Amino acid sequence: MFSTFSPLFLTDLGASGALLASGTTLSDGSSHDSGQFVSIFWITLVALLSPILSRLTGKKIPDVVFLLLFGLLIGPNMLNLASSEGGIPLLKELGLGMLFLIAGFEINVSSLRSRQGYSAIVTWVACFALGMAGAAVITSFSHELNTYIAVGVALSSTALGTLLPMLKSHGAAGTPVGNAVLVHGAVGELLPIFAISLLLSSRSPGMAIVVLLAFMVVAVITALIPHRLFAHVPGLRQIMAAEANTTGQTVLRLAMFLLATLIMCTALFDLDAVLGSFAAGLILRTLTPPAALHMMTRRLEVVGFTFMIPLFFVVSGMGIDVSAVVAKPLGLLAVVVGILLCRGVPVLLAEHFFDTRSGLTTRAQKAQLALYSAAGLPIIVAVTEVATSSDLLEESTASLLVAGGALTVLLFPLWALGIRQAFGSGQPVQQEPSRKEQMNALKAQRNAQTKLTTGMIPVVRLKSQSDAETPSDAEAPADAQPGSAKTTSSAKTAGSAEK
Template sequence: MSATAVTSLFWILLISVLGPLIAGLIPGNRVPEVVILLAGGILIGPHTLDLATDGSAIDLLRELGLGMLFLLAGYEIQTSEVVGKEGRRALYTWIFCLALAFAVTFGIGLTSLVTAESAVAIAMCSTALGTLLPILRDSGLLNQRLGLTVLNHGAFGELGPVIAMAVLLSARGSLMSAIVLVLFAIAAVAVWLLTEKFFGRQRWLTALIAAGSHTTAQTTVRITMLLLIGLMALAYEFELDTILGAFAAGFILRRILPDGDEIFEHKLDGIAFGLLIPIFFITSGMAIDIPAVAAKPELLVTFVLMILVVRGVPVFISTRWDRGNTGDDPPFTIRERSQIALYSATGLPIIVAVTGVAVASGTMSEGNASVLVTAGALTVLLLPLAATIVGSRGKPAGPDTPIT
C-alpha cells in the first residue's frame, strides 16, 4: 500500500469515527449517520480539502463495503414476505415505478435538462434498503408490519434496478444480457444447493465449523466472506455488477440460517458497520463535485422531485390496499402509508452504482453524476427524517381508528 493510500485511509477512518459521535450530539438523533459520513467524505475529498484520494487499495475497500451493504440487505429479506401477496404487490409497484420513471425521464430529456435517460430512470426507482436497515432497526420498526412492508418494497427497489442495469445498460444488448443474467441466477442457485447439501451431509464438518466460530478461527465469518467475495467474483466474470453477487450471497446466507443467529449477526455488523460500510459512504462523498452541483441547482431539485414522484407516490398509492399476506390486518393509516412511501423513496447505493456505470460508458458526465448522487444523499438526509417526524406525530395517546 502506498503512502498516499495510507494517508487517505487515515482521513477516511477519522471521518468514520467522528460520524457517529457527531450524530449522537444532534438532539433526537434526527440526522442519519450516513449523511454525516457523506458530508465528511465531501470535506476531505479531492474537490474540497483534497486530504484523501481514490486508489486501488481504497477502491477495493469501497467495493467490499458496498458488497457488505447488499449482503446484509439480502440477508434481511424474508422469503415468506417477498413471495406473499404483499410481496407481489411490491413487485408490481416497482414495475410501475420503472415504467413511470422512463416516461418522466425521457419527457424531461426532451428539454435537454437530463441526459443518459435510461440510467437516470433506473436510479429514480431504487430504494436504499441497506441504508434503511440500521434506521429501521434503531427505531424498532424492523420486525413490525410497517417495517416488513418497507422491506418488501426495498427488496424489489434494490434487486429490480440491479437487474435493469444488467439488461438495459450493458454493451452486450438486452437479449444477450438477459441470457447472461439467467445463467448467473442458475449458478447462484447451484452454489446455494451445493452448500446446503454439502454441509447437511457432512455433520463432522458442521460441528467443526460451529466449534471454530467462537475461537480465533471465526470460521462462520470467514465462510461468509468467502461466499460474498466468491459470488461477487462470479458476477464479475459474467460481466454483471458485483452488487448482484453480494445480494445473492445475503439471500443464500438467510436460506442457510432461516432463523438467524444473533451472535453471528453481531459479528457481521461489527465488520460491516464498524469498517467497510462507512468506507463506502465516505468514499461516495469524496466523489461528489460540489462546484458542479452548485452550478446546476435546478437539476438537483429536479432529481429530488423525480425520485419522490416516481418512487414515493406509487408506493403511497399501492399501500392503500395493503392488508397483510393473510388479508386480516387493518389498513395502514395515511401517516403509515406516508412513512412507507418516504422510506421507499430513500435511495443512494444504487444511484452511486448506476452513475458509475453511466460515467464509465461515457453517457453521463461526472458533473451530472455528482448532482444525481447528491440528490440521493438528500433523500437519505430528508426522507427518513420526515418519516420519523410523521410517525412520531401519528402515535396515538390511546385507541385510535385507522384513517384511510
C-alpha cells in the same frame, strides 16, 4: 485577522494533503506510496466521527450523510486531503459488496411471494417506468435509452440497509409500517440490481438474459454445495460449530468466501458486482438457522460497518463534484422532488386504491411508508458509477443524483418520524400476554435454542460459569435421572406425605 488566516490555512492544509497523497520518492529512486496510508488515515478518522455526530443529533441525521459530507470535504474537490488511488478503489468495491451482502441477508424471500410482495413488485415497475418517462420528457428524448434506464433505476430505488437502523430508532420496527417498508425496501433493492445487470449491459438483450440465467445457475450451485457438504461430510457441521466462536470464525469466513466467489463470477460474466454481493447475502440466509438470524446479522454488521462500508460511502463522497451541485441548486431540488414523485407517490397511491394486505389503515401510516420507500442512496451510488463508467451519464449529473439521494435519506425519514409523532403509530395498545402465553413463548424459545445445531450453520453458545457448574442430564447420577424407579418412588413418597 482570523478571516484572513482561515482561507490561507485551509489552502496550506489542502496543499500539504495533496503532497502527502501523491506519495514520496526515496533517495534510491524507489517509490514509497505513503499517499494511500494518508488517505486511509483520513477515511478512518471521518468514519469514527460520523456516528458520534449522528448520535449528537439524536440520530436525526443518519451516519451515512455525515460519511458522504466528510468524504466531500476531504476529497480532491475541496481540501484534497485524501485520494481514491492505488488500492482504495478495491477496498471501495469490497465495501459496496459487503453493504449489499447484508442487504440480501436481511431479505426474507418468502415475504415477496405474498400478495403484499406482488403488489410491491408491480408498484416498483410503475415507479421505474415513471422515472424513465420523466427523464425522457425533461431531456426532450435527446439521450439514448440506457441513460433513461439508469435514471429510472436511480429514481425508483429504496435504501433498505440504511433504513433498518432508522426504523428501530423511530420505533417503527415490527409495526405494520416497518414490515411494509421491509417488503418495499427488499423489492426496491432487488429489482434495481437485476435491472442494472440486465438493462445496462453492453450485450444485446437476448445475450444479457442468457448470461444472467447462467449466473443464476452458478449461484444455485454455489448455494447447494455447502448444503451437500454439511449433510454428507461426517463431522463438518461439528467443526464449524466448534470454531464459530473462536479465532477460526468459520461462519464469517464462509460468508466472506461466498462474497468473493460470487463477485468473481460476476467479473467473469461481465456483470455488476452488486448482483453477486446480493446473491451471496440471499444464499447465506438460506444456510443460517432461523433462530440464529439475529446473531448472524450482528456479526455481519460488525464486519461490514467497522471499516469497509464506511470507506465505501466516504470514497463515494470524495467523488461528488461540488461545483456541479453548487452551480445547479434547482437541479438538486429537482432530483429530490423527482425521487418523491417517482417512488413515494406510486407507493402511496397503491396503498390507497388497492388492497395490498399491508395492514396499513390510516393515511398517516401510508404517508410514512411512502416517505421511507422514497429514501434511496446505495443503489443510486451503484447505478451512477456504472452509468458514468459506460459514458451514459456525465459526472455532473451523477453528482446531482448522489447528492439528491443523500438528501432523501436525510429528509424523508425525518418527515415520516414527524408524521408518526403528530398522528401516532395508529396501532392498538397491546394487552399483556397471559400466563399461558408467556409459558408457551418460553417453551418455544427453549426449543429454538436446542435446534441451533440442526441448521446448516450451527451456532455455539459459550457456556457461562453457572452452566459449567450445573451438571447435565448425562452427568447426573442414575438415581436422579427423570423417569428412574428411584425418582418415581421418591415422588410418590413425597406425594403421600403431602396428603
